[in-house]
Amino acid sequence: MKKLLFISNISNSVGSFAVASIEAAKRCGFKFYYASNWDAATEEQMAADEKKYGVKLFHMDLDRSPYSTKNIKAYKQLVDFIKKENIDYIHCNTPVGGLLGRLAGEKCHVKKVMYQAHGFHFFDGAPKKNWIIYYPIEKWLAKKTDVIVTINNEDFERARTFKLRNSGHVYYVPGVGMDLSQYNIPDTVREIKRNELNLKETDFALISMGDLIDRKNYKIAIEVVAKLNNPNVHYFICGKGPEEVDLKKLAENLGVKEQVHFLGYRNDIKELLKAADTFLFTSKQEGLARSLMEAMASKIPCVVSRIRGNTELICNGVSGFLCINEDEYISSLEKLIESSNLREQFVEKSYENLKNFSIEKVEDCMFDIYSKEFIKNDI
Known part of the structure; x- marks a missing residue:
């Protein structure tokens, strides 16, 4: 069974942020691991979520600030976990999770790494410092990324200008899915x-x-x-x-x-x-x-x-x-x-x-992306 590692920042439960991806991964026959900083969650909550969603939760000492030295430890934890579990694919989210996930993916020679951008910090009308700091970093990280997923059209068009690893692809998905x-x-x-x-x-x-x-x-x-x-x-x-x-x-x-x-x-x-x-x-x-x-x-x-x-x-x-x-x-x-x-x-x-933007629509989109990028291209 292929193993997919989903990475975010800080979580107190498995919520709507990941559900569409979990269901899409199940349809693909993947084993789903969810890495995050789970300090805000109780052991009982984590155990209940693992049972409810059929996933494995992994704690890393990640900090939301990209400048925190705690993220060095989180990176090492990720690398050790990826090697231990022989992770096949990474789906990383958020700026810090996306940074650590892509660096760890390259270090561990993970087959494919996908980054889902929930809103680039550089955008039309953004402060100049955002463009000076974040834009070149994202262009650099794109070279370590096989797939970029965006949730709005402005980011989609901008991501299409990046050079991804192995001539990778950019997709648009309508959010993370709303259960109406x-x-x-x-x-x-x-x-x-x-x-x-x-x-x-x-x-x-x-x-x-x-x-x-x-x-x-x-x-x-x-x-x-x-x-x-x-x-x-x-x-x-x-x-x-x-x-x-x-x-x-x-x-x-x-x-x-x-x-x-x-x-x-x-x-x-x-x-x-x-x-x-x-x-x-x-x-x-x-x-x-x-x-x-x-x-x-x-x-x-x-x-x-x-x-x-x-x-x-x-x-x-x-x-x-x-x-x-x-x-x-x-x-x-x-x-x-x-x-x-x-x-x-x-x-x-x-x-x-x-x-x-319903969860059903987003799940179908994620299933199509997982199928195309992680299954068909891995044969």
Whole structure:
């Protein structure tokens, strides 16, 4: 039985990030190994996931920062594991996992190495330093890579300009796969959750999810809430991060402390989305945002930044609003607050488009790639 090693960064469970690849590998008859930093997972969780998904989990002391010396140890752990298990193929993900996976793959003479880019750090409009640092590194790593998979079209076109090992191939896959059935939340949940959030029937709830970091650009979202000057608008932020104190101070200074609610890390995102009226997403950079797809799956209208990835999920004025500045966010939200018909139109159109990013579609794509690259070319 051929052995496939799937590599990511930091994991607390086997989640949606890997499921489509696991199922595709099973269809190919591969044994699936999942390497990650599992410090956030309990032994019981790991054992349960191994049994549930039929995989083997391997811990490495990887750090999310590419500059951390811990990654030297993680690299050595990977090399030892690959040699011990006689791994045939590597499917590595994320910047650090992609770096270590490709270096270890070359060191161990793995038959084929695939890298799945979830959003290059160099992109149209990216800071110059991103291009100076990350672009040449990715071009260099491409020479150690047999297959590159991208999840948005901008990255796909750029990856096609790289010279891959053995004249390798570049593919586009629509994300990591959304299980739309998980978002069929009963309508009764909306009233229950809104009561928990102390929302009145006349209140209009905005919601965002993600780490409280500069890239997510919550600052502009809070400023937009203030400039709407509508006491019935409430904005719920799900997540934690280093900017939390400054963002709370900003909300207080702008006089919207009672309208901006920091909910921290939540396990009830699906229910919170059901309670919300609009998803507000002001991020500066994404590959293909899962949080946006979750909102679309939850059938709420979306007002999002006009960036790579978002433009593939939302058609401006048809299935949502794509915004560049504060004025556009404000006018877009005002239109949605005033028109339930527009909200319904956006929900219908965006959900129809989201079906193209379903887990079934992605699993089929990964199966085709695994079959072509790891089976047919290995005969």
